[in-house]
Amino acid sequence: MKPIIETFHLNFFYGSFQALIDINLSIEGEKITALIGPSGCGKSTLVRVFNRMNDLIDGVRVEGRILVQGENIYSRETNLIVLREKVGMVFQRPNPFPLSVRDNLTFGLDIHQREHKNDYSEIIEQSLKDVLLWNDLKDKLNHSALNLSLEQQQRLCIARVLVMKPQIILMDEPCSALDPIATLRIEELMQELKKNYTIVIVTHNMQQAARASDMTAFLYIGELVEYGETKRLFSAPKEKRTEDYITGRFG
Amino acid sequence: MERHFQRELESLKTSLVKMGSVVEENFDRSIQSVMEKNTELADQVIESDIRVDALEIEIDNAIVDLLALQQPVASDLRFILAALKINNDLERISDHAVNIAQAAQTFCTLTNARVPEEIPQMAAITKTMLKEAIDSFILLNPSMAQKVLKTDDEIDDLNRIVTKKVIEVIKSNPETVECELESVRISRNLERIADLTTNIAEEVIFHTQARVVKHHAEEKKRSDA
Numbered sequence: 372m373k374p375i376i377e378t379f380h381l382n383f384f385y386g387s388f389q390a391l392i393d394i395n396l397s398i399e400g401e402k403i404t405a406l407i408g409p410s411g412c413g414k415s416t417l418v419r420v421f422n423r424m425n426d427l428i429d430g431v432r433v434e435g436r437i438l439v440q441g442e443n444i445y446s447r448e449t450n451l452i453v454l455r456e457k458v459g460m461v462f463q464r465p466n467p468f469p470l471s472v473r474d475n476l477t478f479g480l481d482i483h484q485r486e487h488k489n490d491y492s493e494i495i496e497q498s499l500k501d502v503l504l505w506n507d508l509k510d511k512l513n514h515s516a517l518n519l520s521l522e523q524q525q526r527l528c529i530a531r532v533l534v535m536k537p538q539i540i541l542m543d544e545p546c547s548a549l550d551p552i553a554t555l556r557i558e559e560l561m562q563e564l565k566k567n568y569t570i571v572i573v574t575h576n577m578q579q580a581a582r583a584s585d586m587t588a589f590l591y592i593g594e595l596v597e598y599g600e601t602k603r604l605f606s607a608p609k610e611k612r613t614e615d616y617i618t619g620r621f622g
Numbered sequence: 623m624e625r626h627f628q629r630e631l632e633s634l635k636t637s638l639v640k641m642g643s644v645v646e647e648n649f650d651r652s653i654q655s656v657m658e659k660n661t662e663l664a665d666q667v668i669e670s671d672i673r674v675d676a677l678e679i680e681i682d683n684a685i686v687d688l689l690a691l692q693q694p695v696a697s698d699l700r701f702i703l704a705a706l707k708i709n710n711d712l713e714r715i716s717d718h719a720v721n722i723a724q725a726a727q728t729f730c731t732l733t734n735a736r737v738p739e740e741i742p743q744m745a746a747i748t749k750t751m752l753k754e755a756i757d758s759f760i761l762l763n764p765s766m767a768q769k770v771l772k773t774d775d776e777i778d779d780l781n782r783i784v785t786k787k788v789i790e791v792i793k794s795n796p797e798t799v800e801c802e803l804e805s806v807r808i809s810r811n812l813e814r815i816a817d818l819t820t821n822i823a824e825e826v827i828f829h830t831q832a833r834v835v836k837h838h839a840e841e842k843k844r845s846d847a
Contacts, residue, residue: 578693605695607832618698619625 375400375539375569376421381435383416385428390416392593394435398586400538403561403570405584405601407577409616412590414573418541421571422458423451440538456483459532463544465524467516467531472508475516475527479535498530502560522553526560533564540564542572546579558583577617581605589613627692634684634705635760638712641677642756644670645712645719649752649815652719653745655726656737656808664730667723674716681709700832704825708759711818711825715752718811718818725804725811735801737808738787744780744812747773752815755822764830767823771835777816784809 376398383391391413398404406414419425420437423444437444444454467475476495495512499505504526508519516527525545532540542561546554554576561570561583574580580587581601588598589612597604597613608614615621648667655663685706688694694702729735751770758766788802824836833840 577695581695606699608696614696617695619627 372399374398375440376571377436377438378420379436379438381417381420381433381437383413383420383425383434384430384432386430390593391420394595396588396595396598398569398571400569401565401567402585403565403572403583404586404588405580406571406573406588406590407575407580407616408590408596409621410575411592413593414588414590415543417590418543418571418573421539421541422455422460423449424460426451452483456535457537458539458541459535459537460541460543461525461528461532461545464548465521465528467519467524467527469515469517471513472516472519472527473512475531476534479531483535494534498533501533501564502526502530503556504530520553522549522556525549525553525557529560529564533568537568539569539571542570544573544575547575554579589616591616627688627694627698630684630688630692631698631701634681634688634702637677637681637684638705638708639756639760641674641681641709641712642759644674644677645716646749646752646756648674648716648719649749652722652726653749655723656729657742657745659726659730659735661727661730664723664726668720671716671720674713678709678713681705685709697829697832700829704759704829707825708822711821715815715818718815721811722808725807728804729801732801732804735804737805738784740780740784740787741805741808741812744777744784744809744816747776747780748812748816748819751777751819755819755826758823758826762826762830764827767826767830770823771820774816774820777813781809781813 374397376396378394378396381391381394381396382389394417396417406418408414416425420433421439421444425431425433433445439454439458442449468478470478473491473495476498477491480491480494496505496509499508504523507523508514508527516524519527525548529540529545546557549557558579561572564570565585572580572584584601586599587601587604589596589604589608589610591612597608597610599609604613605617608617648670651663651670652667654660655667685702688702692698729737751773754766755770758764758770785806788806792799792802821836824834827833827835
């Protein structure tokens, strides 16, 4: 299968600090890829490279090539708005806008002027169905999103990404604010979503990476130490540093 | 800082080593009871097997706890899976030692009973295999485990020779049938013990090298590729 995201000799700097060192990675489509590693290893930096979220930080510098669906996303011609439609992002804490459920979902569509207002109801219904919220919220579309439970808020944030019809969903610790049951339900949702989307998830929780992902990349102090099938990496890692990290001998 | 989990793994290994030494002792006594026609030693083997059974349950429970509470991965997971199987293999070896001890008890009631000359040879080879299988687990030494695998064919050959000889003896001298059947029983139990030592060796290779060598799995994989 052709990779959907590829990095070639990716080096990333915050000022003089090098956060990623010569990363060569090839992520396949319609799979869940987990990025794991101790705090400060560069996993959040890496996931944010894929939709250029780091551009907002002063003093960052990127070297190497990063291709999304074969296109170099750091070329001058790249349209960031188009890129972020294609590569959506879900953050650590659910961050719904202080608007109604409906307006949260249509906000992006309005900005991108994607649809005529008349067509929204169908999109709203489908996106809420995709994240298994439709039955709970179909009668509360005008209620404030801030009144939802944390899990519902995070599902809504995922639905807000889905309405833009992205190809890739980046998730940076999407369950860290959720309880274990809500976490498992979000993981179940990810399994459903991967039928149509490519998911890249950053997680501190190794058991979550083992349970939920197809591929795992282990990063350590900015280097990609090992990348491979999750079941192989968690049963017979090739690198000693991976072994030591996943068995809790350091990190 | 050593994690609590690492200490639990060490403790599991210690329990298995302890069980291994009890099983080795049972095996030695069972052979001695046959060679010396010593019912007292045979009784000790049968009695000691109760301790082995209790140890097996104790180790099983420790493994269930580790799996349920620690969700091990990588070499820790392979170690625990290997320990689960080795625990079962050791318990089975002790059962076979009991069978040999029971054969010794029957031998003691028979006048002029004698074992085929291959039995002491089989016992010596099996004893070494058992010792090396357990040592390979203690030392995490896959080459020692590999050596155990290679030796198994010798025991299979000797077992076939004993069976063939016994058939000939029974044919020519039918009144020795009871004694000869006990010889076959001893030989067959030694052969089973040798097989179980190879299982232990296979688990050591799985744990240390993440390779599945049982049932010629690697050769099959290569020929399928």
